[in-house]
Amino acid sequence: MRGADLVAQGLARAGTRYVFALSGNHVMPVFDAALDAKLPIVHVRHEAAAVHMADAWARITGEVGVALVTGGPGHANAVSALYTALAAQSPVVLLSGHAPMTELGKGAFQEMAQAEMAAPACKASWTVRSARSLGEDLARALRVAKAGRPGPVHLSLPSDLLEGTADGTLPDRKAFEPEPHAPDPAGVEEILNSIRKAGKPLVIAGPMYASARGRAELRAFEEATRVPALVMESPRGVNDPSLGLLAEVLAAADVVLLAGKPPDFTLKFGAAFGKSCRVLQSDGVPAATPGPGWPKSGWLEEVRAALAFRPAQWRDLASKAAGPMHPVEVGREVQKLLAGPDAVLVADGGEFGQWAQATVTAPNRIINGVAGAIGAALPFAAAAKLALPGATVVAMLGDGTFGFHAAEVDTAVREKLAYIAVVGNDRCWNAEYQIQLRSYGAARTHGLDLLPTRYDQVAAAFGALGEQVERPGELAPAFARAAGAGRMTCVNVAIERLPAPVFRRG
Ligand SMILES: Cc1ncc(C[n+]2csc(CCOP(=O)(O)OP(=O)(O)O)c2C)c(N)n1
Numbered sequence: 001m002r003g004a005d006l007v008a009q010g011l012a013r014a015g016t017r018y019v020f021a022l023s024g025n026h027v028m029p030v031f032d033a034a035l036d037a038k039l040p041i042v043h044v045r046h047e048a049a050a051v052h053m054a055d056a057w058a059r060i061t062g063e064v065g066v067a068l069v070t071g072g073p074g075h076a077n078a079v080s081a082l083y084t085a086l087a088a089q090s091p092v093v094l095l096s097g098h099a100p101m102t103e104l105g106k107g108a109f110q111e112m113a114q115a116e117m118a119a120p121a122c123k124a125s126w127t128v129r130s131a132r133s134l135g136e137d138l139a140r141a142l143r144v145a146k147a148g149r150p151g152p153v154h155l156s157l158p159s160d161l162l163e164g165t166a167d168g169t170l171p172d173r174k175a176f177e178p179e180p181h182a183p184d185p186a187g188v189e190e191i192l193n194s195i196r197k198a199g200k201p202l203v204i205a206g207p208m209y210a211s212a213r214g215r216a217e218l219r220a221f222e223e224a225t226r227v228p229a230l231v232m233e234s235p236r237g238v239n240d241p242s243l244g245l246l247a248e249v250l251a252a253a254d255v256v257l258l259a260g261k262p263p264d265f266t267l268k269f270g271a272a273f274g275k276s277c278r279v280l281q282s283d284g285v286p287a288a289t290p291g292p293g294w295p296k297s298g299w300l301e302e303v304r305a306a307l308a309f310r311p312a313q314w315r316d317l318a319s320k321a322a323g324p325m326h327p328v329e330v331g332r333e334v335q336k337l338l339a340g341p342d343a344v345l346v347a348d349g350g351e352f353g354q355w356a357q358a359t360v361t362a363p364n365r366i367i368n369g370v371a372g373a374i375g376a377a378l379p380f381a382a383a384a385k386l387a388l389p390g391a392t393v394v395a396m397l398g399d400g401t402f403g404f405h406a407a408e409v410d411t412a413v414r415e416k417l418a419y420i421a422v423v424g425n426d427r428c429w430n431a432e433y434q435i436q437l438r439s440y441g442a443a444r445t446h447g448l449d450l451l452p453t454r455y456d457q458v459a460a461a462f463g464a465l466g467e468q469v470e471r472p473g474e475l476a477p478a479f480a481r482a483a484g485a486g487r488m489t490c491v492n493v494a495i496e497r498l499p500a501p502v503f504r505r506g
């Protein structure tokens with residue numbers, strides 16, 4: 001066996017179903033070894049897309065998402081996407097080829113301090129030093145990615161170790177999974193007691209609870225205790241429009257448990273809570289059993305109503321007869337598509353992404369998350385469709401955002417991943433344009449206009465179905481054609497340039 005065979009067979013043993021990859025000299029032995037290990041490879045058009053696909057795969061399935069890229073610049077291209085997975089608490093392993101051990105320090109082809117470069121965006125990041133340890137290094141990478149608060153792990157694989165004979169062996173399947181972690185019973189009891197004594201307790205879970213599984217766990221906790229439990233996963237924090245009047249709820253709570261949720265900028269470093277609020281922290285949501293002692297007031301209903309708050313005028317909001325449509329009208333029509341039990345909403349990019357999150361709900365939702373990095377929507381949607389082939393997957397993204405990974409339309413067409421991308425086209429990097437308007441005034445806006453590009457035609461050139469929509473009435477027929485197309489569809493929608501919604505009562 002070569003080192004590369006250990007890697008491919010190790011991944012297969014760990015239960016890896018797909019590797020998201022972009023080829024390159026250093027990793028060609030792994031591509032070769034993947035044949036014998038029967039490990040399917042999805043080849044993308046940019047290394048960051050491979051990591052974004054691994055990230056979305058992990059968020060939907062709960063399995064570790066694996067990306068494979070080449071050394072040096074290929075690795076560097078992948079690194080920014082690790083930051084999105086880190087902030088989303090998503091278990092990803094990035095395997096990067098690396099200059100051979102025998103040439104290090106001599107100026108080898110694409111030699112770079114790869115582990116150091118990835119470290120700030122990872123839970124752990126290191127270079128394998130011997131073929132003998134390859135199997136154990138790989139198992140540790142997968143274990144660490146999934147353990148505790150999940151997140152990305154990077155492993156650099158020197159090409160001579162991949163090509164050379166590996167005298168090491170593969171660890172058992174168990175070694176690829178983290179040990180179950182039992183929380184400290186006294187700590188759990190203290191937390192539950194504080195919550196029981198509270199008048200307005202609240203559990204705020206970190207982004208790892210944003211999956212359908214995580215949300216089901218939170219619902220079970222709510223049902224057992226009648227204590228409201230919500231997820232915060234947006235960089236807009238207390239102004240996340242998908243959480244309605246969250247700011248009011250946070251200010252009113254008297255005991256808050258942050259479960260895997262850091263008290264960071266999204267919570268105004270704690271200033272989002274009332275002065276006398278007691279804040280507790282844990283890595284996860286404790287198991288709770290129903291019984292007497294839990295609050296019986298209407299606080300749970302009060303919180304649910306506040307989070308569900310949306311302006312009444314949105315219900316029958318209609319745009320003017322001429323001119324581009326309001327994003328609420330797009331959301332209303334997309335919502336009708338997402339009725340199925342597996343349906344997936346991907347929301348990304350600027351103000352349109354915020355309108356999408358405010359107006360559309362789905363059993364599975366993947367957003368760019370606390371990292372606030374735009375651009376991942378197309379790879380996210382492709383991976384979601386791969387994970388849930390029977391589900392309707394809709395990505396809503398801005399026109400600027402579409403450009404980051406436009407070539408991933410090709411990946412979707414090649415891999416027959418029939419999702420729908422809805423591009424909110426306001427011919428502008430609107431989120432930043434709105435900052436210019438607010439901070440510097442209308443006379444000092446500059447640099448943020450985009451062309452009225454036909455992204456439907458861009459997608460069609462890659463072999464997708466393209467639909468152009470100018471009026472609200474054209475949305476439903478376009479979506480119906482998309483549903484029957486059996487291939488990826490890009491719906492380019494002319495929308496109004498509006499600031500994202502921020503809710504205040506009255
Ligand atoms: C990787 C990255 N680069 C830049 C930004 C800053 N940024 C946030 S939103 C935005 C504009 C997005 O434009 P578009 O996708 O057209 O959405 P719109 O705001 O117009 O609805 C920019 C440039 C970011 N968040 N992430």
Ligand SMILES: [Mg+2]
Nearest residue numbers: 398399428430
């Ligand atoms: Mg835009």
